[in-house]
Amino acid sequence: MEDYNHIIKTISLTMGAAWGSGINLYATVLVLGLLGATDNIILPQSLEILMNPLVIGAAGLMYFVEFFADKIPGVDTGWDTVHTFVRIPAGVLLAAGAVGEVNPAVAVAAGILGGGMAASTHAAKSGSRLLINASPEPVSNWMASVLEDVAVIAGVWAALVHPWVFLIILIIFILLLIWFLPKLWGAIKKFFSFLGRIFGAKKKPDIP
Secondary structure (H helix, E strand, O other), X not given: OHHHHHHHHHHHHHHHHHHHHHHHHHHHHHHHHHHHHOOOOOOOHHHHHHHOHHHHHHHHHHHHHHHHHOXXXXXXXXXXXXXXXXXXXXXXXXXXXXXXXXXXXXXXXHHHHHHHHHHHHHHHHHHHHHHHOOOOOOHHHHHHHHHHHHHHHHHHHHHHHOHHHHHHHHHHHHHHHHHHHXXXXXXXXXXXXXXXXXXXXXXXXXXX
């Protein structure tokens, strides 16, 4: 039974770290590092580096920067675009590190699953924020950003403290994501098509 609980906790930590990194990497690293450094959780040896004060400080600084950048329409889209090359690889590394010292094949498998999870949550976040930015008022942008921050902090905490609850919610989230991403992609294509008609259309010359 103890081994079974350990497996559930490992899966929850693996998916929780990857899920969170796709939305807000710095908040995820900060929560893991602080909980580990304060002995509220025991991190796998491969993730103990997150408890280093330098790592916690860097994550805290970057979270502070992202907190404001993520609430400025337009700036948040540029930030998300750049972080495509940061959040997804970090999701791979955190997921692989979360399984601890195991068979390398297990670590690779965890990294693949973690990368897929991080890519999915990153795509959902960046795509939805792109559409939200089409709205002229900034309130929806701020609300979305605050809700994302709260969700990541609460989600990573739940993954560590209440793994069963997190995994059930994660399964529901994945099912919703499977339904949501194709619709989001369709909405983005329509949005860019609309912009193309506005800015790219040229008036045809009159034929005498």
